[in-house]
Amino acid sequence: MATRSGRRPRTRGMVLDRIRAARTISRIELAASSGVTPATITQVVRELMAHELVVEVGRGASTGGKPRTMLQLNPRARYAVGVLFERNTCVVVIVDLTGRQVARTSFPGTTLLPPEEALAQVAARVEALLGTAGVERDRVLGVGLVTYGPQDRRAGVLLTHQPTGAWFGYPVAPRLSELLDLPVLLDNDAAAAAIGEHWLGAARSDTFGCIYMASGIGGGVVLDGQVYRGSSSNGVEIGHITVDLDGGPCDCGNHGCLANYADPTAVIRQAVATPSLGRRLELDPDDPDVMTGFGRIAAAAGAGDPAARALIERSARLLGTAAVTLASLFDLDLIVLAGPSLTVAGPIYRPVVEEEVRRRTFARRAHPVRVITSVSGSDAAAIGGAVLVLQSELAVLELDAPARA
Template sequence: MASSPIWASRPKTRGLVLDLIRAARTISRVELATATGLTGATISEVVRELMGDGLVVEVGRGAPTGGKPRTMVQLNPLARYSVGVQLERNTCVIVVVDLAGRQVARTSFQGAALSPPEQALSLVASQVEALLATAAVDRDKVLGIGLVSYGPQDRRAGVLLTPQPTEDWLDYPVARRLAESVGLPVVLDNDAAAAAIGEYWMGAVDPRSTYGCIYMATGIGGGVVVAGEVYRGSSSNSVEIGHISIDVHGEECPCGNVGCLENYAGPSALVRQAVATPGLAQRLALDPAGADFLTEFARIAAAANTGDAEARGLVEQSARYLGAAAVTMTSLFDVDTIVLAGPSFAVAGSIYQSVIQQEVDRRMFARRAHRVRVVPSVNGSDAAAIGGAVLVLQSELTLGNPRPEDARPVPAS
C-alpha cells in the first residue's frame, strides 16, 4: 500500500494545495499563495512535501511577467492509482485510473450481481487483480477501490440495504469481503454520487459551482456536488430522484413509495412499454422475457436515433418525465448545471439532453435568476466506475479523511 506523510502534517492544507494543483493542471507557487491566502513560505514547504511524496513535479518556467520566471508545478499522474468498480444489476465495469483521473485500464462482464454475493465478489476480485497486472500498475501505488452500486446503502458499514437483485445481497458486507479478497481498502458509495464527483475531478465543471447529476443505468439515481464535495444528507442516501413520486395514485414501488419516476421513465419501464406496443417488440427483436434491460433499452434508443417514430415517442416521453425530475432538482438545490451520466444516456443522450433542457428552461423556479445547462458526462457510460475511483483519490489525497479501520486492507492469508 502506498504510504506517505499525507496525514502527518497539515492534512487539510496539503489537500487544498494538491486539489488546486490538480484543477489548474499547471500552476506556480505564487499563484497557489494568492489562491489560498497562505504565505509563500507555507506554500513552498507544502509543495516541497508533495514533491517528496512524488505527488507533484516541477515542469519548467512560466511565461515572463516582468520579473524572474516562475517555476510551474503539476500533478504527477503516475504517482498513485485507484480502482473503480461499478456493480450493476446486469453489468460490472472495472476501471483503473491514475492520479489525474485518467483511465488506464478497463474491463466489463455481465451477470455478477445475479450470482450469490461471495461468488460475485470473488469474480470481481479476480478481475481487479488481472486488470492491475495487465496495466502493469505497481500495487504499492494503488490507494484502494471505490465500489459503487445502487441504493439504499449503509456507506459506513459497507453494506447494501436492498434485496436487489436477490435477497442474498441485503445486509451483505460487500466492502469488507472485497477488501479481504483483494487486500486493498474498499469504500462503498452510490453510483450516481460517484458519477457526479467524477465530473469535478476531470475538470468538466467549475470547481466553485453547485451542480447536479442524473445517472441512468438500469435504474435512475441522482447526485449533487457543492464546491467539490458530494451532498450526503444524514445517511448518504440523498438525491434519489428515481424514487420521487410523479403520480400519487401510481403503483407501489418495491422501495415503499408510490408512482416512482423510475417506474415510468427508466430503461425497464421503456422496455415494458415497447413490448406492449403492437409490432414494436417484433420490429426491434425485443425479448419479452429478458432481464437484460440495458441491452433491450439500447435497441429502443438506437431505433429512436434512426427515426423510428414509436421508439422515439417512448424515449421522448421518458425524457419529459426526467425533465420534471430535473426541474425538481433545480428547485431543491439551485444547481447551475445538470450532468447526464450513465450507460443509458450514452446511447440516447442527444434526445434526453434536448428534451430535459427544454423542460428546465420552461419550468425552473429560478429561471429569471440564472440558466441551468444540461450537459452530457465527460466520462460517458463508465461515469460511475470512474467516479468510484475518483472518490478514493479525493478521500485519500485532498479531503484529509483518514481511512476508517474497517476499510484498511486485510492481509492475504
C-alpha cells in the same frame, strides 16, 4: 477507509487538489489561492515532492521579478481503481493521480450470482487489469466500488434486496477489500458520476446537478465542489420522487415513483405492452439483461421508429421533471446527464430534458439552466469511483512511509 485527523493531512490534500485543478501552478499562487502561509506551502510541497507526488516543470512567465517555478502532479506516482457494480454490467477502470483513465475493462453483470461468487469475479478482473496495465500494486491507493442504493457507505454495506435478497446487509466493501488486499470505498453510483464530472472538468462549475441512468435512475448534486450526501449518504434519490399521485407502489415504499415510469425497465415494459414493437424488437420483460433490451428500443427510436421514439421521448419528458426538481431545489444552472442508458439514448434525451427545464424551471427568469451530456459516457460512475479514492486522504496518509528511491 478511515483517515487520520490533523491539519497537515488536510493541508496536503488541499494542496494536491489545487495543483490538480490548476494543472500547473506556482508555490506563491498556491499560497495566495488557499490562504495558507507561504512557509507552510513550501514545507508541504517539499514533502509531496519527496514522495514523488509533485514535480517541478520549469518556470512561469516573469511578472517583473524572478520567474516562478511551476508545480504539477506526477501522474504515475499513484493510481486508483474504480468499479461500477451494476445489475447488468460491471466496468473496471484504472486512473492515474490526475484522474486520467489509463485502463478499462467491462463484463456482464452478476445479477443472479451470490455475493461471494460475484465479488470473486470482480476481484479477479481488477487483478487482471492491474497486470495488463503494468501498474505496481504499491502505487494503488485503493478501489472505489460504486453501485445503487440505499447503502451504508461508512460500513460498506448494501441496504437493498436488489438484485436478490442475499445482497441485503452484505458487507460488499469489506469483503472486496479482503479479496484484493486493498482499501475499498463504497459509494453511490450517481454521486460518483457527479464528482467525476467535476474533477474531469466537463461541468466547468463547482455547483451542478447530475442525473444518472443505468438500469435505474439516480441523482447527484455537487455544491461548492463537494458532493451532497444527506444524513446517510443516500441523498438525491431522484428516481424516487413522485410523478403520479395515483401511481402504483414502488419497491422503495413510495407510490408513483419516477423510476416506475421512466427507467429502462419501465420503458421495456411499455414496449412489450405495444405488441407490434415488442415482437419486432424481440423483447422479453423477464430478461434480466435490461440494458440490451433498452438499447434495442433506443436504437429503433434513433432510426425513426415512431412507436419506439414515443416511448423514449416520454421517458425523457419525465426525466425532465426530475431535472426541473433538481434545479429548483438547489438553484442550479447546470444539469449533467450521465450513465450507460443516457449514453445510448442521449441524442434523444438531452434536447427533450433541456426543453422541459427551459419551460418549467422556477428561476428561469433569473438565469438559464444548461443541460449537457457527460464526457465520460457509460464509464462516468466507474471513473468517479476512482476519483473519490483520489479525493480521499489516502495519498497523504502514505507520506509516513519512506520515499521511494
